[in-house]
Amino acid sequence: MGMSLSRLTEKTNIWPWLLLAPLGIYMLIFFVVPLADVAIMSFTEPRVSLANYERVLTGALYQRVFVNTFLTAAFVTLCCLAVGYPLAYLMAHSKPRTAMLILLLVTMSFWTSFLVRTYSWMVLLGNNGPLIAFLQMIGIDQPPQLLFTRFSSTLAMVHILAPYMIMNVYSVMKKIDPVLIRSAESLGARGWSLFRHVYLPLTAPGIANGSVLVFVICLGFYVTPVLLGSPREQMIAGLIGHQIDEFLAFGMGSAMAMVLLVVTLIILTIYHRRFGLDKLWG
Amino acid sequence: MNLFMRWTGILVVIFIAAPLVIVVPMSFSSANSLQFPPPGYWLGYYRAYFTNPDWLIPTWNSILIATATTILTMILVVPATFALVRHKFRGKSFADLMMLMPLAVPHIVMAVGYYSYLGDLGLVHSHLGVILAHTCLSVPIAFLVLSANLKGFDRNLERAAQSLGASPTKTFMHITLPILRPGLIISALFAFVQSFDETVVAIFISGRDAATLPRKMFDSIRQEADPVIAVISTLLFFLVLIGIAAPYFVSALRSRAPKPSRPAGAH
Amino acid sequence: MSYLQLSDITKTYGHFTALDNVSLSVDKGEFVTFLGPSGSGKTTTLMIIAGFEKASAGTVEVGGQSISQLAPHERNIGIVFQNYALFPHKTAVENVYFPLQMRGVSRTQGLRQAEDMLSLVGLKGFGHRHPKELSGGQQQRVALARALVFEPSLLLLDEPLGALDKNLREQMQIEIKRIQRSLGVTTIFVTHDQSEAMSMSDRIVVFEKGRIEQAAAPLDIYHRPQTSFVAAFIGESNLIPATISSAAGKTAENPALGAFDYAGADNALSDGQKVTLLIRPEHIKLSRNPIEGRRNVRMTVETIVNYGDNALVIGRAGEVTMRVRVLGADVVIIKEGEECCISWMPESVFVITK
Numbered sequence: 001m002g003m004s005l006s007r008l009t010e011k012t013n014i015w016p017w018l019l020l021a022p023l024g025i026y027m028l029i030f031f032v033v034p035l036a037d038v039a040i041m042s043f044t045e046p047r048v049s050l051a052n053y054e055r056v057l058t059g060a061l062y063q064r065v066f067v068n069t070f071l072t073a074a075f076v077t078l079c080c081l082a083v084g085y086p087l088a089y090l091m092a093h094s095k096p097r098t099a100m101l102i103l104l105l106v107t108m109s110f111w112t113s114f115l116v117r118t119y120s121w122m123v124l125l126g127n128n129g130p131l132i133a134f135l136q137m138i139g140i141d142q143p144p145q146l147l148f149t150r151f152s153s154t155l156a157m158v159h160i161l162a163p164y165m166i167m168n169v170y171s172v173m174k175k176i177d178p179v180l181i182r183s184a185e186s187l188g189a190r191g192w193s194l195f196r197h198v199y200l201p202l203t204a205p206g207i208a209n210g211s212v213l214v215f216v217i218c219l220g221f222y223v224t225p226v227l228l229g230s231p232r233e234q235m236i237a238g239l240i241g242h243q244i245d246e247f248l249a250f251g252m253g254s255a256m257a258m259v260l261l262v263v264t265l266i267i268l269t270i271y272h273r274r275f276g277l278d279k280l281w282g
Numbered sequence: 283m284n285l286f287m288r289w290t291g292i293l294v295v296i297f298i299a300a301p302l303v304i305v306v307p308m309s310f311s312s313a314n315s316l317q318f319p320p321p322g323y324w325l326g327y328y329r330a331y332f333t334n335p336d337w338l339i340p341t342w343n344s345i346l347i348a349t350a351t352t353i354l355t356m357i358l359v360v361p362a363t364f365a366l367v368r369h370k371f372r373g374k375s376f377a378d379l380m381m382l383m384p385l386a387v388p389h390i391v392m393a394v395g396y397y398s399y400l401g402d403l404g405l406v407h408s409h410l411g412v413i414l415a416h417t418c419l420s421v422p423i424a425f426l427v428l429s430a431n432l433k434g435f436d437r438n439l440e441r442a443a444q445s446l447g448a449s450p451t452k453t454f455m456h457i458t459l460p461i462l463r464p465g466l467i468i469s470a471l472f473a474f475v476q477s478f479d480e481t482v483v484a485i486f487i488s489g490r491d492a493a494t495l496p497r498k499m500f501d502s503i504r505q506e507a508d509p510v511i512a513v514i515s516t517l518l519f520f521l522v523l524i525g526i527a528a529p530y531f532v533s534a535l536r537s538r539a540p541k542p543s544r545p546a547g548a549h
Numbered sequence: 550m551s552y553l554q555l556s557d558i559t560k561t562y563g564h565f566t567a568l569d570n571v572s573l574s575v576d577k578g579e580f581v582t583f584l585g586p587s588g589s590g591k592t593t594t595l596m597i598i599a600g601f602e603k604a605s606a607g608t609v610e611v612g613g614q615s616i617s618q619l620a621p622h623e624r625n626i627g628i629v630f631q632n633y634a635l636f637p638h639k640t641a642v643e644n645v646y647f648p649l650q651m652r653g654v655s656r657t658q659g660l661r662q663a664e665d666m667l668s669l670v671g672l673k674g675f676g677h678r679h680p681k682e683l684s685g686g687q688q689q690r691v692a693l694a695r696a697l698v699f700e701p702s703l704l705l706l707d708e709p710l711g712a713l714d715k716n717l718r719e720q721m722q723i724e725i726k727r728i729q730r731s732l733g734v735t736t737i738f739v740t741h742d743q744s745e746a747m748s749m750s751d752r753i754v755v756f757e758k759g760r761i762e763q764a765a766a767p768l769d770i771y772h773r774p775q776t777s778f779v780a781a782f783i784g785e786s787n788l789i790p791a792t793i794s795s796a797a798g799k800t801a802e803n804p805a806l807g808a809f810d811y812a813g814a815d816n817a818l819s820d821g822q823k824v825t826l827l828i829r830p831e832h833i834k835l836s837r838n839p840i841e842g843r844r845n846v847r848m849t850v851e852t853i854v855n856y857g858d859n860a861l862v863i864g865r866a867g868e869v870t871m872r873v874r875v876l877g878a879d880v881v882i883i884k885e886g887e888e889c890c891i892s893w894m895p896e897s898v899f900v901i902t903k
Contacts, residue, residue, distance in 0.1 A: 115496055
């Protein structure tokens with residue numbers, strides 16, 4: 001067998017294609033086509049035009065929902081960071097046993113269904129719940145409505161998404177060499193300046209990772225805002241669902257879905273360029 | 283700084299833990315609404331859950347759909363992962379990226395697509411429809427787990443087996459598969475949980491006939507907040523606890539068991 | 550009578566030539582070492598013999614029959630990998646039983662045979678352990694037993710000692726050699742460690758840039774290297790560029806050091822030919838004053854590296870850097886920066902033409 005023959009066999013290696021084909025065909029039929037369907041409907045329902053996008057992008061209601069969604073996602077991300085960073089720090093700097101218990105708790109939370117956690121917040125924030133009771137106990141006779149407000153849905157989303165932030169930040173913190181911190185201390189860095197100039201930059205990749213993940217999930221969050229949020233302050237996913245469920249307005253729903261998709265993909269593309277998408281969920 | 287972080291961390295632990303454990307006492311509550319702390323305790327809602335077909339059928343649907351989704355996902359993902367991890371070919375990095383796409387698309391967007399598309403195919407409100415949709419959403423998760431395992435697989439093991447007289451098929455059956463088994467199991471488990479927990483797509487396409495447990499819970503929370511939800515939440519809570527704690531326990535038991543020998547030395 | 554025959558093996562990856570016309574014949578029962586820096590083609594050659602890589606051209610024959618077209622599992626070749634590649638889900642004895650299992654040997658008989666093999670490699674009673682419960686040296690022995698239990702036509706060892714510490718490595722060198730002799734199996738051993746190659750081999754094959762530089766017995770490789778690369782790669786060497794001034798009178802000339810008498814060369818030489826002269830550092834004597842009957846050169850000492858039992862003295866003679874190996878006790882006569890005399894016999898000068 002000569003050189004040319006072996007070259008030929010190397011070039012026409014069909015094995016990877018054979019192995020990949022079933023999944024490829026499947027994803028084409030049941031992922032790409034339905035997604036394309038959304039894109040097509042956004043231009044063709046109820047008739048071929050750009051009317052849906054015109055309404056979605058210029059209508060006051062829709063604009064308000066988009067802005068609201070964006071601000072909520074940003075706020076939830078910030079809260080997750082505020083909540084997640086200290087906890088990750090606690091995990092990375094406590095005894096292995098304590099760290100493992102906290103990790104167990106965070107993992108538990110991560111794996112517990114969104115619905116279960118959403119339901120828990122209904123109990124906690126409900127009119128007969130412990131928080132209201134506590135407020136009454138300390139002398140607030142007419143406690144504010146907590147449930148079905150922006151407050152309740154934001155709080156629950158922070159709780160639900162915090163594990164993503166914690167896991168990402170913790171995995172970075174755990175890898176920081178303590179020698180690095182000690183040598184920074186020996187060079188005179190203390191307290192805030194040590195944190196600001198050494199610790200924070202070292203944990204930045206974890207923060208970036210966690211923030212992108214939380215922000216993107218939050219942008220398209222359906223369950224919790226619908227169940228716990230104020231009906232008057234919907235987020236985009238809820239509005240899309242509303243269009244489909246209540247009005248069967250596929251054109252409008254699809255157009256909004258496309259806007260949500262494009263925004264999400266832009267954020268992920270920026271992330272992919274800088275870090276590589278496979279690291280985000282790794 | 284350090285002390286501040288510590289105390290904030292402890293507060294966060296409470297913030298994270300409280301909602302997880304509160305469902306347990308709630309499930310034994312005798313109140314018929316969301317009252318905490320409960321006025322009294324009984325097992326009535328457990329009986330209600332285990333006898334009411336309105337809850338049992340969605341539970342069964344979810345188990346069925348998640349099982350079928352897992353099998354279908356693994357059938358598709360295992361060969362594809364081998365192709366993507368073990369072979370170099372034109373367009374590989376594109377294919378890698380495509381595998382992750384279902385994770386990047388918000389579920390509500392997919393829900394709109396499936397609602398219309400599966401409707402055209404006559405598959406909405408059917409088990410098959412949900413299985414087909416859930417498989418797409420489980421693929422990237424199963425792939426991520428399995429490819430991480432496969433990348434860490436020492437190919438010399440397969441070479442060794444072949445040099446020792448095992449044909450490629452026998453090598454796969456005797457060496458590759460047994461060594462990859464934990465990775466395959468975890469991958470399948472992730473696919474199962476993904477399907478079992480998936481809510482948004484299920485809300486839109488499962489309908490009444492193929493309603494999954496999350497869909498039923500969603501509807502119920504939205505309408506009357508049936509205390510049975512606390513029962514299901516508690517059961518799910520303990521399932522997750524067992525699932526997460528089991529590996530710890532097993533390894534703890536193993537390490538306590540008398541070692542037959544000194545562990546590996548210099549290498 | 551050659552047993553393993555490699556003929557004109559070439560391996561290319563795209564435009565890169567990993568192996569360039571490698572030919573070699575190995576006798577039955579011979580212990581041959583492939584030695585060379587990483588990327589020199591030694592491992593690629595091994596993988597082609599094993600069947601994991603396909604040669605772009607050329608053939609591999611064992612016992613007179615071509616195995617080039619056979620799949621790895623049809624070749625009946627035992628291999629020990631650098632990381633041992635023990636199956637983690639099988640015990641030591643199950644690992645050793647595996648090749649017998651693949652050959653249809655019954656479990657009872659196969660396990661007994663595997664136990665016997667483990668005894669031979671000195672692991673009697675360790676059979677029930679899993680690989681991770683064994684030390685590095687023990688894992689190595691299991692891998693060896695597994696590669697030998699099915700009486701392979703060839704044993705290939707791919708840097709099997711690389712992961713062991715120094716003492717264990719020396720112990721395993723002796724052990725592998727003992728087992729190989731007792732079974733008489735034809736063995737190819739790949740390493741980049743020259744002392745390992747020296748101590749274990751019947752023959753050393755030196756690889757460089759996809760070619761065989763030289764294949765010869767260890768002492769021939771050391772004393773009669775055919776190329777400057779081999780001379781520099783094996784042991785320490787002083788390589789002095791020179792011109793043959795008289796092939797008949799066996800003298801060569803270096804512009805800085807003057808005339809050299811030499812005793813040996815393996816190739817025919819002609820006057821005016823450019824050559825390289827090899828003098829091993831241990832063949833050079835260091836003294837205060839010239840020694841009668843030897844070629845003497847004055848050298849300024851630059852660096853002295855002490856190893857305890859011996860020392861390496863590096864200095865400059867003319868424009869040439871010379872390395873001299875002296876006994877530890879002798880080094881006290883000289884200090885860095887001083888001038889001294891170095892001298893050698895014509896028998897210590899070997900002429901390399903390539």
